[in-house]
Amino acid sequence: MPKLNIINQSLLGAFMLPKALYRKAGANTTQLRTILEYKLMMDDRRPNSFHQTSHKKQDKQISMATLGTMLMSLLMGLLFIIAFFASEDVLTCGVIYFSMFIIMLALTLITDFTNVLIDIRDNFIILPKPVNDATFVIARIVHISIHVCKLMLPMALPGLITAFVKLGPIAGIALLAGVLLSTVFTIFLINAIYLLVLKVSSPQKFKNIISYIQIVFAVLIYGGYQIVPRLFEKSILKNAVIGEAPALLLAPPYWFAALLKESTQFSTHPVVLMAAALALLMPVLGIYVVVRFFAPTFNQKLAQISGSSGEAAVAKKVAGNRTTYSQMMANLFTNKGIEQASFLFSWRMMLRNRDFKLKVYPAIGYMLVIFAVSFLRDNSLSDVAEELDLTSRKSNITIMMLLYITGLVSITSLGQMNFSEHYKAAWMFRVTPVATPGPILSGAVKASIIQFQLPAFMLVAVLLTIINGPMALLHVAVAFCNLSLMAVALVMFSNDYLPWSAPVNKNNQGSSVMKTLALMFALSILGLLHSLAFPYWWACVALGVLAGAAAWFSFRDLQKTGWNRMKTYQY
Amino acid sequence: MLSTQAIAMEPIIVLKNLWKSYSGTPVLKGINLSVMPGQVIGYIGPNGAGKSTTVKILCGLLSDFEGEVLVAGKDIRKEPLAAKQKIGFIPELAELYETLTPHEFLHFMAALYGMDAQVAEERMTKMLGAFGLAGNLHQRMDTFSKGMRQKVLITSGLLHNPDIIIMDEPLSGLDANSVIIIKELIGKLAAEGKTIFYCSHMMDVVEKVSDRIILINQGEVVADGSFEELKSQQGNQSLERIFAQLTASDSINQAASDLLSAFQ
Numbered sequence: 001m002p003k004l005n006i007i008n009q010s011l012l013g014a015f016m017l018p019k020a021l022y023r024k025a026g027a028n029t030t031q032l033r034t035i036l037e038y039k040l041m042m043d044d045r046r047p048n049s050f051h052q053t054s055h056k057k058q059d060k061q062i063s064m065a066t067l068g069t070m071l072m073s074l075l076m077g078l079l080f081i082i083a084f085f086a087s088e089d090v091l092t093c094g095v096i097y098f099s100m101f102i103i104m105l106a107l108t109l110i111t112d113f114t115n116v117l118i119d120i121r122d123n124f125i126i127l128p129k130p131v132n133d134a135t136f137v138i139a140r141i142v143h144i145s146i147h148v149c150k151l152m153l154p155m156a157l158p159g160l161i162t163a164f165v166k167l168g169p170i171a172g173i174a175l176l177a178g179v180l181l182s183t184v185f186t187i188f189l190i191n192a193i194y195l196l197v198l199k200v201s202s203p204q205k206f207k208n209i210i211s212y213i214q215i216v217f218a219v220l221i222y223g224g225y226q227i228v229p230r231l232f233e234k235s236i237l238k239n240a241v242i243g244e245a246p247a248l249l250l251a252p253p254y255w256f257a258a259l260l261k262e263s264t265q266f267s268t269h270p271v272v273l274m275a276a277a278l279a280l281l282m283p284v285l286g287i288y289v290v291v292r293f294f295a296p297t298f299n300q301k302l303a304q305i306s307g308s309s310g311e312a313a314v315a316k317k318v319a320g321n322r323t324t325y326s327q328m329m330a331n332l333f334t335n336k337g338i339e340q341a342s343f344l345f346s347w348r349m350m351l352r353n354r355d356f357k358l359k360v361y362p363a364i365g366y367m368l369v370i371f372a373v374s375f376l377r378d379n380s381l382s383d384v385a386e387e388l389d390l391t392s393r394k395s396n397i398t399i400m401m402l403l404y405i406t407g408l409v410s411i412t413s414l415g416q417m418n419f420s421e422h423y424k425a426a427w428m429f430r431v432t433p434v435a436t437p438g439p440i441l442s443g444a445v446k447a448s449i450i451q452f453q454l455p456a457f458m459l460v461a462v463l464l465t466i467i468n469g470p471m472a473l474l475h476v477a478v479a480f481c482n483l484s485l486m487a488v489a490l491v492m493f494s495n496d497y498l499p500w501s502a503p504v505n506k507n508n509q510g511s512s513v514m515k516t517l518a519l520m521f522a523l524s525i526l527g528l529l530h531s532l533a534f535p536y537w538w539a540c541v542a543l544g545v546l547a548g549a550a551a552w553f554s555f556r557d558l559q560k561t562g563w564n565r566m567k568t569y570q571y
Numbered sequence: 572m573l574s575t576q577a578i579a580m581e582p583i584i585v586l587k588n589l590w591k592s593y594s595g596t597p598v599l600k601g602i603n604l605s606v607m608p609g610q611v612i613g614y615i616g617p618n619g620a621g622k623s624t625t626v627k628i629l630c631g632l633l634s635d636f637e638g639e640v641l642v643a644g645k646d647i648r649k650e651p652l653a654a655k656q657k658i659g660f661i662p663e664l665a666e667l668y669e670t671l672t673p674h675e676f677l678h679f680m681a682a683l684y685g686m687d688a689q690v691a692e693e694r695m696t697k698m699l700g701a702f703g704l705a706g707n708l709h710q711r712m713d714t715f716s717k718g719m720r721q722k723v724l725i726t727s728g729l730l731h732n733p734d735i736i737i738m739d740e741p742l743s744g745l746d747a748n749s750v751i752i753i754k755e756l757i758g759k760l761a762a763e764g765k766t767i768f769y770c771s772h773m774m775d776v777v778e779k780v781s782d783r784i785i786l787i788n789q790g791e792v793v794a795d796g797s798f799e800e801l802k803s804q805q806g807n808q809s810l811e812r813i814f815a816q817l818t819a820s821d822s823i824n825q826a827a828s829d830l831l832s833a834f835q
Contacts, residue, residue: 337682337685338682338683338685340682341678341679341682341683342679342682344675344678344679345668345671345675345679348670348671348675349668349670349671352670352671352711353670420668422666422667422668422669423666424665424666425665425666425667425668425669427632427662427665427666428679428680428683428727429683430630430631430632431630431631431632431655431658431660432655432680432683432684433651433652433653433655433656433683433684433685434652434683435652500668
């Protein structure tokens with residue numbers, strides 16, 4: 001008998017109540033319960049979307065994953081309370097609340113829904129056993145429902161309590177109904193998104209597209225939490241009233257908000273009435289569409305995604321010897337041989353490794369959000385131009401930020417490029433006659449700088465040159481030297497794995513947070529030095545030359561790194 | 572004929588009194604072995620006998636052992652680079668950076684061996700072509716089957732034209748036709764004077780490709796000789812039977828009966 005924690009136990013108990021109904025549908029309830037017990041136990045040991053790490057055997061065993069997931073949902077739910085204080089207007093509060101709820105629920109579900117929705121092991125383990133179809137299908141439906149409940153209930157709880165206290169018990173019940181209906185609607189939405197993505201792409205690309213969706217969501221959420229409070233400050237939102245424009249009927253959060261509105265201050269406005277009707281109708285319609293039209297083809301398609309290799313490798317021709325951008329950069333910036341090979345290797349891995357992109361691309365988004373936030377104070381474009389004008393007083397800090405914030409992406413990418421789910425492939429570094437790992441490291445650092453730092457700097461350089469003329473390039477160059485120095489230093493002092501050779505391991509996340517903090521500190525020191533030198537061109541030149549020389553010598557040192565300092569997986 | 576050659580030539584692999592322990596437990600207990608150029612060694616033994624430990628030591632992956640290991644006359648600990656240059660290693664279904672294409676992966680390997688890119692390009696095109704993978708050269712390996720990956724690994728081990736080829740279960744995942752190719756390849760490589768160190772569980776293949784079979788059990792060599800010699804020592808039976816006779820503590824038949832008795 002699997003041991004279930006109290007939450008799984010009680011959810012399972014609740015879902016097993018309509019036993020007679022299941023039996024009537026043809027299910028064997030003893031088998032049904034057993035299947036569900038084991039599935040829930042396995043869920044408890046699977047890393048969830050909040051850990052975002054792959055599950056390797058040597059990692060600490062995961063148990064109680066359910067509690068972790070629920071706690072994270074609860075924390076998110078607490079943030080939703082802000083919706084009820086955003087406006088005096090119940091309808092507006094409702095729209096904000098349901099927008100957050102639907103987006104967050106969809107995000108958390110998208111990340112790990114495939115694992116729950118379809119478990120290909122079922123094909124080998126359950127299907128060959130004497131288990132009938134009804135039992136199998138009901139087990140799957142109940143399992144999905146339990147999974148969604150575990151995410152949705154804690155996420156909704158803080159909002160429900162707030163609504164009860166602030167708006168009264170009837171509003172609380174209306175919100176509960178809204179939450180349940182919008183959950184059903186969200187599931188329909190995700191099904192539709194999945195199906196759409198599968199229509200336009202192959203199962204192989206599916207995971208990539210899902211991870212891009214995750215990245216965009218992560219940036220949106222970060223941006224939302226950064227920008228919304230600032231909009232509050234500007235009291236744009238406080239007096240906002242969403243109103244009753246018919247176009248709002250196209251926005252699902254509006255339907256569920258209308259439900260809340262009708263329960264507190266009954267409105268006879270046709271748009272609100274209509275929206276409330278849609279809130280009741282659409283989820284039901286959605287479920288019908290999912291069951292009737294989506295489900296049949298859907299399961300097959302999903303089985304392909306989870307399968308080891310969905311479609312057979314198809315031979316294809318690729319144009320021969322054209323010189324690519326990466327090859328050009330490699331020729332320009334690296335020594336022939338191992339360093340160049342390592343540069344190209346890391347360059348490609350950074351572009352193709354899903355985990356890497358999931359960790360690093362959001363940092364690019366965060367960077368853009370920080371820029372946006374810093375210019376949000378300005379009221380016009382000419383204010384922005386003034387902040388970037390070298391001759392103006394304000395420009396020092398803004399330009400420093402513009403230049404050095406880009407370092408965040410470098411830090412993240414250099415920190416992440418050690419890890420790979422295929423870390424065992426690093427045997428190749430050990431069986432080959434490589435005298436020192438130095439060129440492998442320096443090639444990787446250069447790849448990271450050129451792939452991420454250089455384009456960001458080009459952009460900033462163009463922007464500043466347009467406003468200030470070529471003099472601005474001095475600052476760009478100084479900052480580039482400083483950041484390159486930091487990149488080498490980071491790899492020299494902290495990376496004891498070759499690139500792409502360390503197992504993705506969440507146990508060392510604590511130390512990497514410390515590392516990041518230390519680096520942020522170092523980055524601010526360098527930024528501060530540059531800022532002090534800012535008014536004097538000769539000081540900037542001196543700083544640039546010093547940093548550039550230090551970076552140069554550090555690179556040479558890095559290239560001499562010995563094997564004794566490196567850890568690698570050894571076949 | 573081999574013995575006359577052996578007198579004339581220096582051994583290409585020498586293991587002298589090789590001991591290796593993992594946290595106090597000895598895995599290899601004084602292995603002594605010398606291999607002549609052009610020999611095909613079938614290195615066999617049950618799970619946990621120390622086969623892969625030997626392979627790791629030979630490839631220079633493990634250096635904390637006792638005893639002496641010479642590869643092409645070079646001490647593997649003192650001159651690991653010179654030794655590694657002579658060795659081509661074909662691991663068993665090893666992990667690959669599968670987001671790379673075979674073309675990219677093999678060029679990277681070639682660079683690590685310090686090979687000229689042009690030479691590498693020609694060889695990999697020919698070799699993958701021979702395996703029927705010419706059209707997959709520029710396709711990412713994440714869509715590849717086990718067999719296709721293994722073919723890329725075999726190519727990566729042969730690309731720098733090594734004198735010694737160490738194979739650890741090289742046939743994993745390969746289909747019957749590819750197995751024939753590899754078996755013939757082993758014969759041809761040996762005829763060119765290459766030394767093959769072949770680790771496997773597949774007795775029927777070892778029996779056919781090896782001209783010398785070394786059987787280890789619990790870290791010690793328990794049999795060493797050609798298949799004919801082993802047969803004359805152990806009675807005229809298949810390698811599978813000889814293997815069982817020398818390594819299984821209890822009768823294998825007994826195990827099967829014990830399994831069946833669970834129903835009673």
